[in-house]
Amino acid sequence: MARVKSHKIETNSKDYIRSQIDAYNDGVLIYRDITERDYGIDGLIEMFENDRPTGKIAFIQIKGTQKIIQPLIRTPNMISCAISSSNAYYAYQKNIPIILIYVSILTKNFYFLELNEIGNELKRIKVEKKNVHIPTSSKDNIEEICKIINKYYK
Numbered sequence: 001m002a003r004v005k006s007h008k009i010e011t012n013s014k015d016y017i018r019s020q021i022d023a024y025n026d027g028v029l030i031y032r033d034i035t036e037r038d039y040g041i042d043g044l045i046e047m048f049e050n051d052r053p054t055g056k057i058a059f060i061q062i063k064g065t066q067k068i069i070q071p072l073i074r075t076p077n078m079i080s081c082a083i084s085s086s087n088a089y090y091a092y093q094k095n096i097p098i099i100l101i102y103v104s105i106l107t108k109n110f111y112f113l114e115l116n117e118i119g120n121e122l123k124r125i126k127v128e129k130k131n132v133h134i135p136t137s138s139k140d141n142i143e144e145i146c147k148i149i150n151k152y153y154k
Helices: 005-026 085-092 115-124 142-152
Strands: 029-033 043-049 052-065 078-084 098-104 109-114 129-135
Touching: 005 029, 005 043, 005 052, 005 098, 005 109, 005 142, 029 142, 043 142, 052 078, 052 085, 052 142, 078 085, 078 098, 078 109, 085 115, 085 129, 098 115, 098 129, 109 115, 109 129, 109 142
Parallel strands: 052 098
Antiparallel strands: 029 043, 043 052, 078 129, 098 109
């Protein structure tokens, strides 16, 4: 069986995100793969403080593309990313932050969105694929990912 293009994009996307997270602020964050079947969650981010685990985690859903991620024409401060209805299911819970990361392996950048914030909106949409709008201000902003995680564990 041949390795398909989508599998290569997925591997490259995960590798890129791992490198960005693991390099952030001298090890404050680490990326951990989830190796069981992919039901929409690809990994998790764990936070550390003074080289000790804090117990603060977030689930990560990674979507990759080989294209340049372009802002929307009508809403230039947003980009669009499609996720499946089954992947959106995780966004309905409020126990652990779920962060969608949309990665361009061509340009080596990413955008992200906290899916929990739009969980109810996603639930109302009755289609197989759901387009979510991600603010362009989230581009490569790991500090904001840390803020999302921290707000869950206050």
